[in-house]
Amino acid sequence: MTPPLGETIREHFERQILAGTLAPGARLPTEQQIMAQFGCSRMTVSKALTALATAGLIERRKRAGTFVARPRVHSMVLEVPDLAALVAARGQAYRYRLDQRDTVTSGEGHLAGHPALHVSGVHFADDRAMAVEDRLVSLAAVPDIAAADLNAEAPGTWLLHHVPWTEADSRITALGASPAEALLLGVEAGTPCLCVERRTWRGTDPITHVRQVFRGDSYELVAHFGPGAS
Amino acid sequence: MTPPLGETIREHFERQILAGTLAPGARLPTEQQIMAQFGCSRMTVSKALTALATAGLIERRKRAGTFVARPRVHSMVLEVPDLAALVAARGQAYRYRLDQRDTVTSGEGHLAGHPALHVSGVHFADDRAMAVEDRLVSLAAVPDIAAADLNAEAPGTWLLHHVPWTEADSRITALGASPAEALLLGVEAGTPCLCVERRTWRGTDPITHVRQVFRGDSYELVAHFGPGAS
DNA sequence: CCGCCAATAATGTATAGACATTATCGAAAC
């Protein structure tokens, strides 16, 4: 019934910070004062403040005290959901069509020199083309993919379920559909599309490099920043 | 010199999880076993595991034990730099031109019912139009902006320096430039552009709503995920 | 007036123990 005391303390300051009662840069009471105020031990206070610090709401400086963090502007959380799950969540039928599959050894880029499986295909939502995808998967890092049925499961989904990755980056750009892409997407050449290029690694080993071109009118990326980070 | 013991324990399991040695669903040793293994008290182990649980790497279940979390929807960190700083970092000259400034009370959306300052203008890099921006700023939440010189400092930059926000979301889409936008950007209508729409709040009070349309050929968003996320 | 240094006030980490909570498991009762 009673919420944990540490949680109570955490929420107490979180509320004040979010409401602006405690402005950025303001100093919080010392741990001693807080433990007197709430009648608990210092460890409990410390854990509550540690949680707030981890969430980026406060900054703790030895000898100086604890302060409300100035909002850090530059990073937001970009959700990168699995396409199959995303489409399913919208109540549409998802399908992936594999168009091409071969083995290559590219000479440049992220997977340079590694033998790789090259697959390209189209993602459909309710039988409407949503995105074209062109992907390289390192056969050294992911030998199992050679045996996978990539018609039944899109390569991205397969990788998500079978291969943990530790590092990734994405470039997001807008471009006009090339004639080939336009044909696959069922739009006119030059139609604005969202292009996501992503590279992933496991440790230092490259896993995959994918380029997805989405119909601009049927896909959007959303990013979020906030204390409700959960 | 010696790293904190709790940190050592955290890294020990983090490495094993990221490397795949501990596969998703696998069970970690009990806290008792870990404290025996590292020769420390249970609180230390508990704090290390709590940190991993907060980061979403493990899941702890009473009576049952601690398990490697199944890979969730992966989220990445999207860098959203201040445009002025971004352009400066590229070694180009940044300029903002304010085209329009008035006061409105919109009837719908994020700022519905709030009197707001409406500003629109163009961002330039080396005198080349990079993006058009259309922005509403709540006058209730940010009264000071009425007195700001938004020719000297772009509204986004001004807000960044003067107003803390606690929550934000962004929608990223691709679209063709409208005739008006095309004129301002110096491109042909229909040219693919990257559109970022962002809303920010402080607590539950809306602060600003901005729509930025970037030339597709001169801007890209970059997102990153990795243990270097600290 | 300036620079150095030591006292100090704050957080950082850790210990050893206690009791609370809860899902699971196994045995007893039906």
Next chain:
DNA sequence: GTTTCGATAATGTCTATACATTATTGGCGG
């Protein structure tokens, strides 16, 4: 067999204390 229910093994929280670390502050000497 099936259900119920209590024992139990694990995590969850908290206390009281100790010592480490570090940035600030203020005093002392040049």
